[in-house]
Amino acid sequence: MGKVVINSARCKGCGLCIEVCPKNVLVPSSKNNHLGIYVVEVKNKEECIGCSRCAIICPDAAIEVYR
Ligand code: SF4
Ligand code: SF4
Secondary structure, rough: OOOEEEEEOOOHHHHHHHHHHHOOOOOEEEOOOOOOOEEEOOOOOOOOOOHHHHHHOOOOOOOEEOO
């Protein structure tokens, strides 16, 4: 079991993290950040296995994963 934390201020909404997550934890949100970008949010947080795929692929280091 893992815990994923999104830094919304750094997210540019590219969606790469959504694509690589094997557990569909991350989803696009209707919330935008200070740049007006629709950021990713954690939907199924209890499903996170802490694999860190999302954090590794994120080009903007906007994701931290804890295990
Ligand atoms: S990969 Fe990073 S920048 Fe891209 S949507 Fe996910 S958190 Fe945002
Ligand atoms: S750590 Fe793995 S399971 Fe958890 S949100 Fe990231 S890609 Fe999905």
